[in-house]
Amino acid sequence: MPMENNPVELVDRAFYFILGFSFLFLFAITAVMIWFVIRYRRSRNPVPSDVRGNVWLEIAWTVIPTLIALAMFVSGWQAYTGLRTVPDGAMEIKVYAQMFSWIFVYPNDKETENELVVPVGTPIKITLTSEDVLHSFYLPSFRVKIDAVKGMTTYAWFYPDKVGDFVFHCTEFCGTGHSSMDGALHIVSVDAYETFLEEEVDE
Numbered sequence: 148m149p150m151e152n153n154p155v156e157l158v159d160r161a162f163y164f165i166l167g168f169s170f171l172f173l174f175a176i177t178a179v180m181i182w183f184v185i186r187y188r189r190s191r192n193p194v195p196s197d198v199r200g201n202v203w204l205e206i207a208w209t210v211i212p213t214l215i216a217l218a219m220f221v222s223g224w225q226a227y228t229g230l231r232t233v234p235d236g237a238m239e240i241k242v243y244a245q246m247f248s249w250i251f252v253y254p255n256d257k258e259t260e261n262e263l264v265v266p267v268g269t270p271i272k273i274t275l276t277s278e279d280v281l282h283s284f285y286l287p288s289f290r291v292k293i294d295a296v297k298g299m300t301t302y303a304w305f306y307p308d309k310v311g312d313f314v315f316h317c318t319e320f321c322g323t324g325h326s327s328m329d330g331a332l333h334i335v336s337v338d339a340y341e342t343f344l345e346e347e348v349d350e
């Protein structure tokens with residue numbers, strides 16, 4: 148179930164765009180530098196030429212990098228707005244971070260700890276807060292990383308486009324139990340999700 152403007156694709160596009168240009172310039176500048184060192188070495192080119200005042204050269208090295216930097220900005224901006232714009236019809240799940248676990252509260256008030264279960268094909272909005280110190284909810288497969296702050300509600304969203312299991316972690320050092328503050332996202336079929344919602348909590 149693909150989704151238009153899925154932030155996962157927008158974030159990856161910005162990342163590979165910037166990485167691609169970085170590598171391109173790394174190799175291009177290195178190659179030109181090596182060529183200049185050989186071509187214009189003192190024994191071969193004892194009198195350096197003066198290129199000051201070359202208007203077209205100056206226009207080129209101003210305009211081209213400006214356009215590239217603007218394109219990087221646009222790509223990054225689209226990824227950012229994609230991450231911050233929750234689509235209509237998203238299902239809201241409340242998340243409470245605490246030392247040292249994550250509590251998820253579903254629309255029918257069911258709660259789970261360190262296990263997030265969502266139906267495939269529905270955008271999920273998570274609203275986060277912290278019960279104590281700073282934590283940060285990191286769901287790498289869906290490019291989600293958002294701080295949980297006491298006294299404040301933050302949000303993020305993702306589109307569960309395929310059934311499967313994914314990991315999430317706390318990425319704000321929050322104390323001695325920080326490293327155990329991770330869990331699993333289970334994306335299940337709509338039927339399995341309905342069944343899950345009605346199940347009694349066994350703990």
Ligand SMILES: [Cu+2]
Nearest residue numbers: 282317321328
């Ligand atoms: Cu934490």
